[in-house]
Amino acid sequence: MTETFSDWLRQRSEPEWTEVITHPFTQALFDGLVPIDSMRSYLVQDYQFVDDFLALLGSGVAKADRYASRLAIAGSIRVVTSEENTYFQRAFDAFGVGESDRVSPELDEATKAFRELMQDTNARGSYAEVLTVLTVAEWSYLEWAMRAPSALPENFVHAEWITLHNSPDFRAWVRWLRGELDRVGAELDERDRARCLRLFQQATRCELDFFNAHWR
Numbered sequence: 001m002t003e004t005f006s007d008w009l010r011q012r013s014e015p016e017w018t019e020v021i022t023h024p025f026t027q028a029l030f031d032g033l034v035p036i037d038s039m040r041s042y043l044v045q046d047y048q049f050v051d052d053f054l055a056l057l058g059s060g061v062a063k064a065d066r067y068a069s070r071l072a073i074a075g076s077i078r079v080v081t082s083e084e085n086t087y088f089q090r091a092f093d094a095f096g097v098g099e100s101d102r103v104s105p106e107l108d109e110a111t112k113a114f115r116e117l118m119q120d121t122n123a124r125g126s127y128a129e130v131l132t133v134l135t136v137a138e139w140s141y142l143e144w145a146m147r148a149p150s151a152l153p154e155n156f157v158h159a160e161w162i163t164l165h166n167s168p169d170f171r172a173w174v175r176w177l178r179g180e181l182d183r184v185g186a187e188l189d190e191r192d193r194a195r196c197l198r199l200f201q202q203a204t205r206c207e208l209d210f211f212n213a214h215w216r
């Protein structure tokens, strides 16, 4: 088989996958034209996404079948809890986001759906299923961010949201995630592969709904 498991999953998640990575929200972000209110609500909701995403990374550390894999995932936890977290704090300071919206904002339907998917996968998913959800989130973000022009928008809130997701380190992390999903996926039987496909499609749909919720 020349087609990898991750390619197989993605190809069966069209047209939504391409709609995510070419979403008009991302084009407006490149142009610095996402209205402040949209960017603010997007980031407030995304910070809640990141909470469960971090928990899912922890689930990956716990469920991985080898030490090298735990180390790789722990490296990503380091980024989410340092550079990415301080980005959110600086953006919230710039937008004047108060404590309650940082800690427990009212959740959009799209945020709730995504959090439920991650919580279920955390509680009941296999290592392959955890990798599937992590891969959709990270790979789709890499793919839209790689489409950015070299001239970044002036506002750091826009510019750094792009560079957080297309840096060489982030590229290497996504390459590792896909390779890991390909490795683990090669051992799965047909039924378990089908479960991963369903999850990949659901997570892709969640990504699309998440952008749509902030783009009217």
Ligand SMILES: Cc1ncc(CO)c(N)n1
Residues within 6 Å of the ligand: 046, 049, 050, 053, 137, 138, 141, 207, 210
């Ligand atoms: C909704 C969403 N998907 C993916 C990422 C990247 O992890 C993010 N920050 N937010």
